[in-house]
Every structure is written in C-alpha cells, then in structure tokens.
Amino acid sequence: MAAQDILAILLGADSSGMSNLQQNELSNASQESMARIQDSLNPFSLGTFETKDNKKRTRMEIYSKWEKMLRFAPISEAMGIHVTAALGGDATTSQQVFITPAQRLRGGGGTINKAQLEKLEKRIKPMEKLINKHIVKICRDAIGFGDGYTRVYGTKGMGIVDLMANEFTYPPLIQAYEQVNKTVAYQALDYKNWQKVVSKLNMIQMLRLKMPRISHVPQYHASDSFFNIKTLQVDNINEAPIVPAPVGGSYCADVEPFYDNIILALSTMNSQQIADAVNQVFLSVNMSAMPPAQRDAYKNGLNTMMRDHEKFVRDALEGGDSIWNTKYHFLPTNNEKQILNTLGDLKGQRTSPINTETxxxxxxxxxGGLGLDPSMVGWADMLAGGLGDGSAFHTSAQIMRRSMMQRQATMDFVNQILALDWGYAYNEEFNETNDYPWKIEYYSDQSAAMTEAITNQQQRMNNLMLKAQAIASLKDLGLSEETITRLLERDGGMDYDEAIKLAKDLVQQREQEQLAGSNNSDDLPTDDQNIEEEEGI
Known part of the structure; x- marks a missing residue:
C-alpha cells in the first residue's frame, strides 16, 4: 500500500473499498508508526511543570527545613502525640511494645514448636526492655524525617546486647542505600568529627524504621537517570541497581507552606507590637546659616544617626534594652533663638488591635495537615478535645490513620530486630516466607486506633444481641419456614441463602422443643395416681 493511501486513512478517508488484508496491514503499520511517534514525544509530555511549590531540592535543604519545623513547639508536640497514639503504653509499667508467642506455638503441639517456644521465652524479656527503651526516639525520628535508625550491638550465643539511638543515629546524618525497596547498606556521618568521617555499615550493624512514602517529595538524586531507567526495566530484584534512598515519609512534608505562613504571621505581629513600643522623637533643623562644609558634616551626622536608628529597632526586635527606652535625636540649630520644632515619632499611632485571624x-x-486538633498543641480555648477529656485523641480518624501506618512500619522494624537477635542467639535465620515464632502487640487502649476497635466490637456485640432477641421472637411466633425466610431477607437484611438456613434451623428447633414438651407431659402422673399415692402414704 502506498504511503499516500496510509496518510489518507489516517486523515479520515473512506476505506470501504479496501480488503480486510489491506486494512489489517494498514492498522499494523499505523500502530507501529504511532508507537514510534509516541515514544519520541513521551519524554516531553510526561510529568508536571516545575513550579515554586514543587521545585526540586537537595537532601540537605529538605532535612534542614524539616529540622527547623520540628523545633517549632506545636509541631514538636504533634509528633509526640502521634507516637503516643500509635504505641500506647501500659498504665503501670509504661511498656509500649509487647512480644508474645505466635498463635501456632500456643497450642504446644510439635517438637519444633516446643523448641521455638522455649527459645523465644528466653529472649522476650531482654528484647522488650531494649526495644521499649529506644522505640519512642526511633519512631519520633521516623515520622519527623521519614526514617528512624538504630545501631545494633550483638554477641554470638547471646543475642542483641544493646541498641543505640541518639545523636549518632540522627536521620540527616545517615544515608541508606536501597535495591528497589530493600535497604542493603548505610553510610553514617560522625557528627563529632570535624574531618567529616563517614562510617559504612551493613544490615547487621544498623536497622532502619522506614515510613511509607505516601507523599512525593521533589528532590535531586545522586544517581543519574540511567539507574532509574534500569530499576524499572529489571525484572530480577537482585539485578536492580543499588541507589541512595530518597527522602520522604515525614509528616512535615505536606505542611511546609503553612509553617512558613505561621512564622511570617508571627514575625509580622511581633515586629508590629515591638515597633509600637519603640519611642523616638525627631526634631527639625535649620541649616540656613551654616557654611557648606558644615552642612555636609551635618548631613553625614544625620546619616549616621539613621543607621543607628536601624540598630536601635533591630535591638528592640531581639528583645534588647531598646524596647524599654525612648530615644531622642537632638538636632542643633542656628538662629531663631535656638528653638527646636518637634516633628514627633515617625510611626503612626495604632487605632485598632492587631488582627490574629491570618x-x-x-x-x-x-x-489539619498533621491530623490533630489545635486544642491539643496549645490552643485549648478553641475546641473541646485533647488528652483531657479524650475527645479528639480517641475518636479522630486522622490520628487513627497515621497510627496504623506508624504501627505497620514499627512492626516491620521490630521484626527485623528480633530476627537479628535470633540469629545472634541461636544461629538461625528466618526467610521471608517463614512465619516468625513471635507476634508484636501494642497496649494502646488510650489510642484512637484501639478506641475505635473497642467501640466497633461493642457495637457488633450489641447488634448481635439485638439479632438474637429478634430471631428468638420469630421462633416463638410459630410462623412457617417460608414466612420466616421472607422476614429475615426483606426486613432483617440477610442474604437469601443465609435467611433460608436460619429459618430452617428455627423451625426445626421449634419442632424439637414441641416434641420434647409433649413427651414430658406424657410422663407426668395423672390426678388419680396422685390421690392413690397420697392415700397409700
């Protein structure tokens, strides 16, 4: 087929006179040509435009911003509340993470299960003590920076003897390396060494609590585009490239612009209030009788005075002594009997209070971006909630959603610790397909997630009791099986098969009760028998 014919078809020409073979050939040729065109155009059509809000930043820029945000009191308290909501804690011992035997070990059956249970019981208490000692710090780092780290110290034949989670494991100092989603190595900067010494650590020396990467954080990657392309094209995970782990997972990522607005509003309010407290008086000057040289010197003195005025206001903004003093600027004059004309303060007099609505x-x-009630982080007069009466802390779906993510990440992290401890203690390794002999639990009746679960259980039990009463009433009505089925299906909202089965059981049970009642009545003595027995007595 000629090229002009193909072009005519692509432009909408009539193809009714073509054979099926010609149409199939044209379709295949068109698909191949369009695929090549699309491949050449896709690099310019995929993605989004870079704007002020989604511009790429370096790793240090992102972490520096989050570090500054985490020092802001409301955000700092919000992170602590989220950790408490996720982990909970025993009211007596304050223990937050509990290690219990897996369900398959609790029956006690099997030699392997018994042996694993004995080994596990020896390691539960030491590991619970170690994990609960550092878990709050690690979880707070994880939700603040997206990743939390701990240095592991183990001894063969004993297990993990200590964990370190402090300034040495500060997330901005550590770079994790990933192969697809699997962490394989670490590089850690010694913060106390001025020579910028980097320690290289493996998966036995350090472990990572990685929060889910839900929100995308635009950033520059140390690896070039070749590694990114290869990561998507490789089917075998072991052949995928090892690249530096990107930054993400922090709760701060989605609220950066609101934090900037708050800091700007606070700075504006503080500056305005301080400016209101800075008192200055400016006086007029008459230089008509001054020689030109004296005028120049006088003007230079005025410039110096205005620069000193800048320092004066800056000192007031920093809370210095300027805020308590009134500064007078004396401008000497000649002639006119040395009278000074007061111009007054350059700042205007405030006639209305400062607006805090912004x-x-x-x-x-x-x-709202952090999923908390403002009353829980310092604004107690705004809404009823918080830790006092438990309103928002126990019922907030936002807190529960973040608690579930944090629990999932923490459970994976604790499983890594326990698996490594098991390897040190017993020289045994668990594959990803093996079931762990332990189970991670949280004592979190005080958290939103557990409160929601308990509330759901109570509602289910109440619904079950109402259903049981309704079903018992249907049985006592003496209705037919078809009628009971229709009532259960139409009014009770049950499935058809379920309604049939339940109606059949109700009718069958009613018949059995009736039969048992009739048999009991036959066995009872008659009145004549009772009289004869009494006379015999």
Whole structure:
C-alpha cells in the first residue's frame, strides 16, 4: 500500500473499498508508526511543570527545613502525640511494645514448636526492655524525617546486647542505600568529627524504621537517570541497581507552606507590637546659616544617626534594652533663638488591635495537615478535645490513620530486630516466607486506633444481641419456614441463602422443643395416681 493511501486513512478517508488484508496491514503499520511517534514525544509530555511549590531540592535543604519545623513547639508536640497514639503504653509499667508467642506455638503441639517456644521465652524479656527503651526516639525520628535508625550491638550465643539511638543515629546524618525497596547498606556521618568521617555499615550493624512514602517529595538524586531507567526495566530484584534512598515519609512534608505562613504571621505581629513600643522623637533643623562644609558634616551626622536608628529597632526586635527606652535625636540649630520644632515619632499611632485571624487560619491548616486538633498543641480555648477529656485523641480518624501506618512500619522494624537477635542467639535465620515464632502487640487502649476497635466490637456485640432477641421472637411466633425466610431477607437484611438456613434451623428447633414438651407431659402422673399415692402414704 502506498504511503499516500496510509496518510489518507489516517486523515479520515473512506476505506470501504479496501480488503480486510489491506486494512489489517494498514492498522499494523499505523500502530507501529504511532508507537514510534509516541515514544519520541513521551519524554516531553510526561510529568508536571516545575513550579515554586514543587521545585526540586537537595537532601540537605529538605532535612534542614524539616529540622527547623520540628523545633517549632506545636509541631514538636504533634509528633509526640502521634507516637503516643500509635504505641500506647501500659498504665503501670509504661511498656509500649509487647512480644508474645505466635498463635501456632500456643497450642504446644510439635517438637519444633516446643523448641521455638522455649527459645523465644528466653529472649522476650531482654528484647522488650531494649526495644521499649529506644522505640519512642526511633519512631519520633521516623515520622519527623521519614526514617528512624538504630545501631545494633550483638554477641554470638547471646543475642542483641544493646541498641543505640541518639545523636549518632540522627536521620540527616545517615544515608541508606536501597535495591528497589530493600535497604542493603548505610553510610553514617560522625557528627563529632570535624574531618567529616563517614562510617559504612551493613544490615547487621544498623536497622532502619522506614515510613511509607505516601507523599512525593521533589528532590535531586545522586544517581543519574540511567539507574532509574534500569530499576524499572529489571525484572530480577537482585539485578536492580543499588541507589541512595530518597527522602520522604515525614509528616512535615505536606505542611511546609503553612509553617512558613505561621512564622511570617508571627514575625509580622511581633515586629508590629515591638515597633509600637519603640519611642523616638525627631526634631527639625535649620541649616540656613551654616557654611557648606558644615552642612555636609551635618548631613553625614544625620546619616549616621539613621543607621543607628536601624540598630536601635533591630535591638528592640531581639528583645534588647531598646524596647524599654525612648530615644531622642537632638538636632542643633542656628538662629531663631535656638528653638527646636518637634516633628514627633515617625510611626503612626495604632487605632485598632492587631488582627490574629491570618495566624489562626494557618494554624488550623497546619494542624489539619498533621491530623490533630489545635486544642491539643496549645490552643485549648478553641475546641473541646485533647488528652483531657479524650475527645479528639480517641475518636479522630486522622490520628487513627497515621497510627496504623506508624504501627505497620514499627512492626516491620521490630521484626527485623528480633530476627537479628535470633540469629545472634541461636544461629538461625528466618526467610521471608517463614512465619516468625513471635507476634508484636501494642497496649494502646488510650489510642484512637484501639478506641475505635473497642467501640466497633461493642457495637457488633450489641447488634448481635439485638439479632438474637429478634430471631428468638420469630421462633416463638410459630410462623412457617417460608414466612420466616421472607422476614429475615426483606426486613432483617440477610442474604437469601443465609435467611433460608436460619429459618430452617428455627423451625426445626421449634419442632424439637414441641416434641420434647409433649413427651414430658406424657410422663407426668395423672390426678388419680396422685390421690392413690397420697392415700397409700
């Protein structure tokens, strides 16, 4: 087929006179040509435009911003609340993570299960003590920076003897390396060494609590595009390249603009209030009788005075002594009997109070992005909630959603610790397909997730009791099986098969009760028998 014919077909020409073979050939040729065109155009059509809000940043820029945000009191308290909501804690011992035997070991059956249970019981208490000692710090680092790290110290034949989670494991100092989603190595910067010494660690020396990467954080990657392309094209995970792990997973990622607005609003309010407290008096000057040289010197003195005025205001903004003093600028004059004309203060007199609505709107947006009630982080007069009466802390779906993510990540992290401890203690390794002999549990009746679960269980039990009463009433009505089925299906909302089975059981049970009642009545003595027995007595 000629090229002009193909072009005519692509432009919408009539193809009714073509044979099926010609149409199939044309379709295949068109698909191949369009595929080549699409491949050449896709690099310019995929993705999004880079704007001020989604511009790429370096790893240090991102972590520096998050570090600054985490020092802001409301955000710092919000992170602590989320950790408490996720982990909970025993009211007596304050223990947060509990290690219990897996369900398959509790029956006690099998030689292997018994041996694993004995080994596990020896390691539960030491590991619970170690994990609960550092888990709050690690989890707070994880939700603040996206990753939490701990240095592991183990001894063969004994297990893990200590964990370290402090300034040495500060997330900005550690670079994890991943192969697809699997962490394989670490590089850690010694923060106390001025020579920038980097320690290389493996998966036995350090472990990582990785939060899910739900929100995308635009950033520059140390690896070039070749590694990214190869990662997507490789089917075997072992052949995938090892690349530096990207930054992400932090709760701060989605609320950065609101934090900036809050800081700007606070700075504006503080500056305005301090400016109101800075008192200055400016006086006029008459230089008509001054020689030109004296005028120049006088002007230079005025410039110096204005620069000193800048330092004066800056000192007031920093809370210095300037805020308590009134500064007078004396400008000597000649002639006119040395009279000074007061011009007054350059700042205007405030006639209305400072508006805080802009600040509060951004605070609400910030707390909404963090999933917390503002009353829980310092604004107790705004809403009823928080740890006092438990309103928001126990019922917030936002807190529960983040608690579930944090628990999942923490459970994977604790499993890594216990598996490594098991390897040190018993020289045994668990594959990903093996079931662990332990189970991770949280004592979190005080958290939103557990409160929601308990509430759901109570509602289910209440519904079960109502259903049981309704079903018992249907049995006592003496209705037919077809009628009971229709009532259960139409009014009870049950499935058809379920309604049939339940109606059949109700009718069968009613018949059995009736039969048992009739048999008991036949066995009872008659009145004549009772009289004869009494006379015999």
């Amino acid at each position: 600040l509060m709107i951004n605070i609400r947006l910030l707390m």
